[in-house]
Amino acid sequence: MTGKGDLSEEVSGATFDLSMHGTLGQLLHCAGDASVSKTCNLPLGTGSLTFEAMKFPIASGSVPVNVDISLSSALPAALAKTKTITKATAKNGDDLFCIEIDSAKANEESVQECGSAGHHCGLYTGIQCCSGLTCKPPSPHDPYEYYVCSPPSDLDAAAANVEGFVDGGNLNLAWSDCGDSSYHAKVQSLAPTTLPIGKTTTVTGSGKVDKQVSEGAFEIVAKFGPVTEHYSGDICAKKVFHLPAFLGQITWDGLSCPVATGAVSVGVDVKLASIIPAKLAVGDISIKAAETSGSQDHLICLDIKTSGAKTVIV
Numbered sequence: 001m002t003g004k005g006d007l008s009e010e011v012s013g014a015t016f017d018l019s020m021h022g023t024l025g026q027l028l029h030c031a032g033d034a035s036v037s038k039t040c041n042l043p044l045g046t047g048s049l050t051f052e053a054m055k056f057p058i059a060s061g062s063v064p065v066n067v068d069i070s071l072s073s074a075l076p077a078a079l080a081k082t083k084t085i086t087k088a089t090a091k092n093g094d095d096l097f098c099i100e101i102d103s104a105k106a107n108e109e110s111v112q113e114c115g116s117a118g119h120h121c122g123l124y125t126g127i128q129c130c131s132g133l134t135c136k137p138p139s140p141h142d143p144y145e146y147y148v149c150s151p152p153s154d155l156d157a158a159a160a161n162v163e164g165f166v167d168g169g170n171l172n173l174a175w176s177d178c179g180d181s182s183y184h185a186k187v188q189s190l191a192p193t194t195l196p197i198g199k200t201t202t203v204t205g206s207g208k209v210d211k212q213v214s215e216g217a218f219e220i221v222a223k224f225g226p227v228t229e230h231y232s233g234d235i236c237a238k239k240v241f242h243l244p245a246f247l248g249q250i251t252w253d254g255l256s257c258p259v260a261t262g263a264v265s266v267g268v269d270v271k272l273a274s275i276i277p278a279k280l281a282v283g284d285i286s287i288k289a290a291e292t293s294g295s296q297d298h299l300i301c302l303d304i305k306t307s308g309a310k311t312v313i314v
Contacts, residue, residue, distance in 0.1 A: 003065045003086075003099045012057045013091045018049060018067070022082040034088055047071040051086070065099065115149040170194040171272065171281060172307045173203075178286070179301035185209040185264065185289075187302050195306075197272050205302065206265040214258040216291045216299055224283035224306075235289050235299075248272040281308030 014034040020027045020042070028049060030040035037053040052066035067086060081104045088096040115127040121135040129135050129149035137147050172194055177187040187207040195201050213235075220231040222243060233239040236257035242249045251269040283306040289299040 001067050001069055001101070003067075003097075005063060005065070005097055007058060007060050007063045007096070009060050010057055011090050011096065014054070014056070014088045014096055016051050017087045017089075018051055018084070020049065020082050020084045027082065042071075049084070065097065067099075067101075119149050121147055121149045169308070170196055174305045174307070175205075176303050177207075177301065178303045179298065183298045183301055184211050184213075185300040187300065190302075190304070195270055195272055200269055200271040202267050202269050204265055204267045206263070207300075208262060209259060209264050209299070210261060211297070212258055212261055213255070213291070213299060215293060216289050218252070218287060218289040220288075221286045222283065223285075281306060 015031065016034045017029075017031040018040065019029045028040050028042055030038060030049075030051075032038045032051070034051070034054045035056050037050060039048050039050040041048045048070045050068040050070075052068060054063075054065070065086070065088075067084075082102070084101040084103070086097075086099045086101075090096050115121045115129045115135075119127065119129075121127045121129050127149075134150055135147050136150055173190065174193070175187070175190045179186065185207055187205050189206045191204055191206075192201065195203070216235040218233055218235050220241075222229045222231070224243070224247060229243070231241045233241075233252060235255050238254040239252045240249060241252075248271045250271075253267045253269070255264070255266055285304040285306070287300070287302040287304070291297050291299065
């Protein structure tokens with residue numbers, strides 16, 4: 001894809017910033033030297049965007065800007081409608097250009113947007129609901145501007161024609177202590193065991209440790225669908241990290257070190273995206289911790305499996 005424009009003065013060098021947003025929020029963001037080509041991948045292997053290198057210095061006059069877009073043949077509906085913004089800034093700080101590209105799924109007969117579950121609809125928006133959904137207020141007597149596309153009340157949400165999403169509702173958590181006799185901490189409880197989608201929830205794990213712990217490191221492996229991410233940090237320090245595929249973020253609150261022998265608990269704040277692809281609702285999160293000095297003993301091993309509640313739309 002090529003954009004063309006007129007440049008008013010010669011430019012010796014620049015940086016670029018490229019971002020793409022969709023139904024799930026920010027899908028992609030990358031930046032770099034505009035003189036070097038750079039490829040940035042969309043989540044779930046659904047495609048990529050490549051900013052093609054520009055040759056500097058660039059003389060004043062007509063200038064082309066090339067962005068290569070590669071999309072999977074099996075593109076999820078939530079990624080069909082996107083807004084892509086590409087900007088460039090000269091070395092002296094001057095803004096060079098800003099290009100916005102809006103994409104939407106094209107039908108053979110016509111191009112018409114329809115609202116999926118939870119989208120505003122009706123006269124105030126001009127949006128009609130997709131097949132299987134009804135435009136109605138979230139609660140009785142709500143004004144027209146609050147109307148949203150909703151599954152028929154006498155059908156399970158799974159019957160709605162909105163493929164592949166958990167929209168509202170909860171994720172269920174099933175946990176187990178995966179440590180053997182070499183681990184010094186045993187998890188005895190995890191609460192709560194459901195996570196509301198679109199909200200932030202504090203999840204607390206409680207158990208016992210049979211030795212004083214003054215330091216250590218944790219490692220987390222999160223697997224959701226085809227995506228696997230690895231995270232690590234200091235068990236005694238707070239850290240924020242993002243779940244794969246824009247599912248949300250987790251804040252490790254950190255232990256109050258040193259931790260004395262006996263009962264111990266640690267909390268994590270889990271913030272989930274408001275809409276989650278159904279195939280990513282099923283995941284596996286492995287959490288392990290160990291000392292990093294001295295005997296380097298194993299401290300904890302916890303496995304958490306996630307699954308969508310009945311609000312999964314398939």
